[in-house]
Amino acid sequence: MKKLISLLLVAALCLTLTACSDNNSNAKKTKNDRLVIGFAQIGHEAGWRDAETADIQWYAARRTDTIELHFADAQGQQENQIKAIRGFIDMGVDVIAFPPLVETGWEEVLTECKNAGIPVILVDRGVDDSIDDSLYTTMIASDHVWAGEQAAIVMENLLGGSGVVVELEGTVGASAAVQRKQGFDSYMAANCPGIEIVASESGDFTLDMGKEVMASLLAAYDSIAGVFCHNDEMAMGAIEAIKEAGLKPGEDIKIVSVDGVKGAFEAILAGELNCTVECTPILAQQIFDTAAALKAGETVEKWIMSDDGVYTADKVTQELVDNRAY
Ligand code: GYE
Numbered sequence: 001m002k003k004l005i006s007l008l009l010v011a012a013l014c015l016t017l018t019a020c021s022d023n024n025s026n027a028k029k030t031k032n033d034r035l036v037i038g039f040a041q042i043g044h045e046a047g048w049r050d051a052e053t054a055d056i057q058w059y060a061a062r063r064t065d066t067i068e069l070h071f072a073d074a075q076g077q078q079e080n081q082i083k084a085i086r087g088f089i090d091m092g093v094d095v096i097a098f099p100p101l102v103e104t105g106w107e108e109v110l111t112e113c114k115n116a117g118i119p120v121i122l123v124d125r126g127v128d129d130s131i132d133d134s135l136y137t138t139m140i141a142s143d144h145v146w147a148g149e150q151a152a153i154v155m156e157n158l159l160g161g162s163g164v165v166v167e168l169e170g171t172v173g174a175s176a177a178v179q180r181k182q183g184f185d186s187y188m189a190a191n192c193p194g195i196e197i198v199a200s201e202s203g204d205f206t207l208d209m210g211k212e213v214m215a216s217l218l219a220a221y222d223s224i225a226g227v228f229c230h231n232d233e234m235a236m237g238a239i240e241a242i243k244e245a246g247l248k249p250g251e252d253i254k255i256v257s258v259d260g261v262k263g264a265f266e267a268i269l270a271g272e273l274n275c276t277v278e279c280t281p282i283l284a285q286q287i288f289d290t291a292a293a294l295k296a297g298e299t300v301e302k303w304i305m306s307d308d309g310v311y312t313a314d315k316v317t318q319e320l321v322d323n324r325a326y
Contacts, residue, residue, distance in 0.1 A: 034068045037291050038088030039123075040098035043076040045171075045205050046233040048259050051326035052099075052124065052281035059284035067288060078102060082109045089116045095291040097121040102173035103128040110135035119294040123283060126175040133302070137294060140286050142279040142306040144176050144258075148183020150310045151256045154275045155184075155195070155226050158254040162194030163225030166217045168203040168210050168238060170230035176279075177202070180230045180258060198224075203234040210234025214241035229257040232264035232276055239272050250274055260311060262324040268316045278308035281326055 037060075044050050053071075060069035070093060072084035078101045088096050089112055096118055100106055106127050113120050119137040126139050155165065167184065170177030181200065188195050199217055203210035210229060218224065218241060229235040235257035242249040249255055249272040257264060260278035267273035283306070290300055309315075 034066055035095070035288065035292050035295055036068045036070070036091075036093045037095045037097060037288070038070045038072070038084070038091065038093040039287075040072045040074055040081045040084035040088070040096070042081065042099055042101050043074055045076065046207070046231070047261055047263065048231065048233065048279075048281050048326070051261070052283060055282050055284040055326075056287065059288060063288075074101070076101070078105060082106075085109050085113065089113060089118060092116075093118060094295045095119050095121060097123050097287055097291065099124045100127050100175070101125075102171070103175045103178060104173065107131060107135065119291075121287060121290055121294075123287060124176070124279075124281065126179075128175075138290060138300050138302055138304060140283055140290060140304045140306075142308050144179035144279070145183040147258050147277045147279060147308070148180040148185075149187045150183075150277045151180070151228050151258065151275070152184045152187035152192070154277075154310065154312060155228060155254065155256050156188075156192050158256070158274055159195060159226050161192060163196075164221060164223045165195055165197050165226040165228065166214075166221065166224055167197055167200035168213055168227060168229040168234045169200055170202065170205040170234075172202050172204075174205075177205070177230050184228055195226075203229070203237065205231050205233060207233045207237040207240075210237025211241045212237070214238040215244065218242065218245045218247075224253055226254040226256070229255065232257045232259040232261045232273075235273055235276075236263060236267070239267060260308070260324075261326055262321060265311065265316050265321040265324055268311065268313050269318065269321060271313075275310065275312045277310050280306050280308060 041053055060067045074080035085096055096113055114135055122136050122139040124141045169181055198221055201213050203213045227238055229238055235255050239249040242253050254274045256275045258277045258279050260276045264273055264276040286304055293300055
């Protein structure tokens with residue numbers, strides 16, 4: 001009898017132990033099981049970038065059981081982005097993501113990422129073509145050359161094929177600026193002999209600079225018929241400068257820009273902006289899904305391209321503005 005009791009006790013103990021170990025394996029994921037991702041943001045030059053940041057932080061904050069986000073703000077300095085990336089390497093994150101402030105100067109730190117075996121996702125901007133493309137894994141971004149071409153086609157129609165045009169460029173050396181310019185200028189050169197681009201200057205993607213540069217161009221040229229702004233923020237500045245010069249934005253001077261932020265749609269409804277070519281900053285889901293795939297050892301496309309639209313006045317309604325996510 002005693003034997004039987006001890007046998008039963010041992011059996012009960014085994015069952016308990018099994019239950020315990022099962023419990024353990026079902027327990028909440030430990031920290032290391034989470035997708036650890038380092039994001040080195042450029043800074044917050046305008047609403048567009050703030051929307052991108054908010055989307056990423058919001059997305060990660062709702063999934064803290066599976067995602068561990070380390071977010072750095074480089075305050076507009078490439079060297080700070082590089083520092084942040086090196087910090088992520090030291091931490092041993094699973095994936096590093098960042099929008100390269102400018103196209104050049106990344107070889108060294110990208111090589112360090114590669115040597116550490118950490119995949120890199122470029123976000124919203126690219127790096128120079130001459131960089132060995134094995135140094136990054138993929139890019140999640142809009143097609144900026146396409147955006148420039150679309151802006152040129154719309155401008156050509158707005159001007160009826162002839163007139164003087166000026167261009168407000170984005171941050172010097174940023175792929176988003178270089179490629180939008182390339183798309184716009186080459187379309188114009190190939191298709192619009194009657195349109196002359198008389199000036200092209202950087203407004204650094206900001207409203208204040210856009211306004212300042214536009215004011216100086218208005219003082220230098222009195223026959224400007226159109227302005228292509230590399231982002232909506234500079235278009236807002238240009239609108240202010242045009243008004244201050246006693247002219248009507250959208251009528252006396254046609255304005256086409258890029259991004260598709262809510263404020264641009266409002267300006268289109270007000271008749272002060274003629275078109276915005278979309279470039280979505282809502283990239284979080286793609287960033288985290290891609291990072292998870294990379295952590296799982298999957299291969300992904302080299303360029304995950306956003307699906308953007310072209311918004312001329314005929315396509316913009318109050319409903320569209322009200323439902324705009326950014
Ligand atoms: O268009 C602009 C921002 O890199 C695509 O950067 C991004 C651009 C965006 O400052 O508004």
